[in-house]
Amino acid sequence: MVNKNKGCVFVAVKVKSKQVKKTILSLMVMSALTLPASSTVYAEQTAEQDSYSFNQIIVTANRVPTKLAESAANVTVITGEEIQKAHYRNLGEVLRNVNGIIVTSHGHPGAGSYVRLNGDDRVVIMIDGRRMNMDKGASGRAGYDLNSLATLQNIERIEVVKGAASALYGSDAVGGVVNIITKQGIKDQTSLDISAGSWGKRNYQLTQQGKANGWSWMLTANKEQQDYFSYKDFLTGKVKDMPNSDVNNNGITFRLDKEIDAASSVTLNVEHADSKSGQPYMVPGRSDGVSPLHFPYDYRTSLSNNMALTYNFDKGKETAGHVRAYQNYYTSDAHAYRNGAWSMSSFGNKARGFEAQDAWRLDDKNLLVGGVEWRDTKVDNPGRYDGRSVSNRAVYLEDRLDLDKKWTLSPGVRVDRHNMFGSKTTPRAALNYKMDNDTNVYISWGKVFNAPNVDDLFQPDTGVTVGNPNLKPETGRSTTIGINKKLNDKTQVTASYFKSQLNDAINWEKGSGGKWMPSNVDKQRKEGAEIEIRTALSPNWRVSGAYSYLKVENMANKASSYTEDVNNSQPHGYRLSVDYNKDLWHLGVTGRGASGRSSETFTSSSYWVWDAAVDYKMNENAVAYVKVNNITNRDYELNGTNASSGGSGGPGGPGGSGGFPMSARNYQVGIQYLF
Numbered sequence: 112m113v114n115k116n117k118g119c120v121f122v123a124v125k126v127k128s129k130q131v132k133k134t135i136l137s138l139m140v141m142s143a144l145t146l147p148a149s150s151t152v153y154a155e156q157t158a159e160q161d162s163y164s165f166n167q168i169i170v171t172a173n174r175v176p177t178k179l180a181e182s183a184a185n186v187t188v189i190t191g192e193e194i195q196k197a198h199y200r201n202l203g204e205v206l207r208n209v210n211g212i213i214v215t216s217h218g219h220p221g222a223g224s225y226v227r228l229n230g231d232d233r234v235v236i237m238i239d240g241r242r243m244n245m246d247k248g249a250s251g252r253a254g255y256d257l258n259s260l261a262t263l264q265n266i267e268r269i270e271v272v273k274g275a276a277s278a279l280y281g282s283d284a285v286g287g288v289v290n291i292i293t294k295q296g297i298k299d300q301t302s303l304d305i306s307a308g309s310w311g312k313r314n315y316q317l318t319q320q321g322k323a324n325g326w327s328w329m330l331t332a333n334k335e336q337q338d339y340f341s342y343k344d345f346l347t348g349k350v351k352d353m354p355n356s357d358v359n360n361n362g363i364t365f366r367l368d369k370e371i372d373a374a375s376s377v378t379l380n381v382e383h384a385d386s387k388s389g390q391p392y393m394v395p396g397r398s399d400g401v402s403p404l405h406f407p408y409d410y411r412t413s414l415s416n417n418m419a420l421t422y423n424f425d426k427g428k429e430t431a432g433h434v435r436a437y438q439n440y441y442t443s444d445a446h447a448y449r450n451g452a453w454s455m456s457s458f459g460n461k462a463r464g465f466e467a468q469d470a471w472r473l474d475d476k477n478l479l480v481g482g483v484e485w486r487d488t489k490v491d492n493p494g495r496y497d498g499r500s501v502s503n504r505a506v507y508l509e510d511r512l513d514l515d516k517k518w519t520l521s522p523g524v525r526v527d528r529h530n531m532f533g534s535k536t537t538p539r540a541a542l543n544y545k546m547d548n549d550t551n552v553y554i555s556w557g558k559v560f561n562a563p564n565v566d567d568l569f570q571p572d573t574g575v576t577v578g579n580p581n582l583k584p585e586t587g588r589s590t591t592i593g594i595n596k597k598l599n600d601k602t603q604v605t606a607s608y609f610k611s612q613l614n615d616a617i618n619w620e621k622g623s624g625g626k627w628m629p630s631n632v633d634k635q636r637k638e639g640a641e642i643e644i645r646t647a648l649s650p651n652w653r654v655s656g657a658y659s660y661l662k663v664e665n666m667a668n669k670a671s672s673y674t675e676d677v678n679n680s681q682p683h684g685y686r687l688s689v690d691y692n693k694d695l696w697h698l699g700v701t702g703r704g705a706s707g708r709s710s711e712t713f714t715s716s717s718y719w720v721w722d723a724a725v726d727y728k729m730n731e732n733a734v735a736y737v738k739v740n741n742i743t744n745r746d747y748e749l750n751g752t753n754a755s756s757g758g759s760g761g762p763g764g765p766g767g768s769g770g771f772p773m774s775a776r777n778y779q780v781g782i783q784y785l786f
Contacts, residue, residue, distance in 0.1 A: 170240075171270040171290040173511065173521065174279055175429060175470050175480050181519055183541035183553035185273040185593050185607045185641070187212075191266045191294065197699055198306075198724050198738040198779065200314075200335075203257040206289070208688070208701050209271065210657035211641040213681045214257065215750045218771040219340050219356045219391060223256040228273045229589070229609050230637045230661045230679070231286030233561050235276065238291045239380060241419050241437050244283050245460040246488040246501045248564030252617070254283075259415055259441070260291070261362035261384040264304075264318050264331040267294045274609060275557035275589035278525045278539035281484065281505055285559045285587070285613065293380070295368050296320035296327035306781025308738075311338030314781070325370040335360040342394070342772035343746035345714045350744070350775045355389035355409065375424045384415040390445065393770040413443040425470075429478060432469035438462065458492040481508040488565075496569045501562075502530040509539075519543040527560065531568075532584050535560040549597035554590070561585040563617055567629045576619075576627045583631050587613035602646040610638040616665070634666040636673065643686075651693050659684040680749055682707035685719075697726040712751035714769045720745050732785040737778065744776040
């Protein structure tokens with residue numbers, strides 16, 4: 112098998128919005144109507160192509176099992192095998208290499224990171240369809256830190272759906288959905304992965320699975336330690352060690368399945384993660400204009416304990432359904448050393464939920480899916496606000512109507528009843544045209560709704576930050592058009608274009624009094640495009656390349672005009688992936704880059720970063736590997752700062768860009784062994 116990491120590189124050029132739209136749409140039409148098919152087949156590549164097949168079954172886009180060619184959505188699937196062969200460290204690394212996805216990180220491994228889909232960080236993160244976002248708010252508008260995922264070892268695949276999904280998934284699904292689907296135990300097997308590398312890295316991962324008498328289980332345990340990390344200073348060109356940047360993470364997951372009969376089962380999911388990491392935040396010497404942001408002694412501890420019990424029925428059918436009860440619990444303590452004394456601030460986020468979903472085949476043309484959801488979250492923040500509760504009730508319904516053999520229309524609607532903002536209705540509609548077995552074209556439209564989180568509303572006046580109880584919910588709409596085209600048995604092309612607008616968008620900004628405060632920006636609009644080509648050059652070589660365009664604009668009030676967002680870290684994005692498999696060897700090289708970034712916010716307008724992983728199969732049970740990140744030792748950052756952050760802005764200014772550098776070149780050497 113070959114590693115199928117998404118990615119691509121193109122020459123960086125300045126492109127105007129209208130030019131991009133015209134180019135992408137032209138490519139989509141050409142792909143659909145003019146490009147010929149080939150009868151050439153690479154034998155070793157045929158099985159590999161199945162993972163890109165239009166017959167591939169996905170569940171996230173429509174909430175029921177649907178072929179990719181019949182899903183009117185921009186969908187990317189990342190397999191567990193891709194994750195394993197690339198030796199990714201966390202969820203952020205996985206998503207960062209997918210075309211069009213932006214992952215923002217403060218740089219050091221213990222800091223938070225969050226994902227943007229279609230340029231929006233209002234994204235629902237799910238595990239097996241269970242919502243993981245915190246209503247407190249953290250790491251962007253979605254309230255989910257990608258580093259808080261317990262492990263990557265139990266992932267079967269990740270389905271990423273870009274575009275408004277509030278009609279199916281509710282609040283936060285403005286930019287899209289990331290659904291992490293876990294593995295079910297299928298055989299008796301134990302695996303051990305041990306690795307070490309730069310900066311005192313030590314990683315230990317244990318997986319044990321089994322199946323007997325209608326029961327199956329999957330257990331993972333992992334421990335990750337690192338003494339510090341280094342970054343390359345863009346001012347001096349020297350590699351420097353970041354003080355107080357140690358990492359100590361532990362994680363355990365357990366999935367237990369009991370088969371009742373051929374069509375029904377019960378699943379128990381348990382996840383535990385705990386962490387203790389240093390918190391330097393910015394590089395030494397930086398300030399936000401109020402207080403130092405490099406603290407040599409601070410550290411943060413966090414704990415996550417989640418549990419879900421699911422009854423599955425009509426398994427293997429298009430009308431599959433489930434009933435689920437769950438609880439997600441997360442707590443974090445920040446320990447700060449100030450003026451010769453320690454202090455601590457903490458918060459807890461406890462969410463309880465119940466959901467039920469079913470589907471009905473009304474006739475040979477109509478498949479109806481519907482469900483109900485209940486979720487209640489209690490947020491504690493001692494010394495600031497205590498016991499604040501947020502609850503939501505929802506019902507959703509969508510009809511998949513086969514107009515004929517080629518056209519499929521999917522109208523849907525969702526009604527949310529929020530305890531603070533009342534009822535909100537979000538409709539959506541999607542139209543898919545299957546030209547032939549190798550081509551489909553789609554368009555989708557939907558309204559979105561996102562309620563303010565608890566921090567937005569109730570953050571007390573700390574002298575630095577203060578909440579705003581008068582905030583209104585964010586509302587808006589989004590449209591996506593796209594095409595998937597299989598040119599021949601070796602090559603596929605996907606392309607899409609989207610446009611969205613958000614009203615009353617919530618944004619934290621520093622006011623005249625020097626305090627950060629959220630407010631409803633009058634409007635925010637985004638547009639973007641993506642194109643990706645994947646091809647097998649031979650039975651041993653696979654290459655994929657991609658380009659993405661994103662423009663984000665804000666309107667501060669009705670009297671002003673739109674201004675471009677200088678915090679956009681990827682106006683033009685590029686991905687390249689090269690995979691080689693031969694006998695006992697596997698080599699994967701990935702490159703990712705961006706251009707067109709603002710010099711107010713970032714140290715450079717563009718960057719390129721290259722990673723590589725090499726596997727050698729020692730015998731049937733053992734694989735040795737080497738992973739090198741940032742091969743060219745590039746200085747770059749994914750999270751910029753500017754004058755609005757309190758400093759002078761510009762490269763090197765206090766509070767300016769360069770405060771959150773990513774890791775310098777580093778390596779990891781390990782071995783995987785099966786028992």
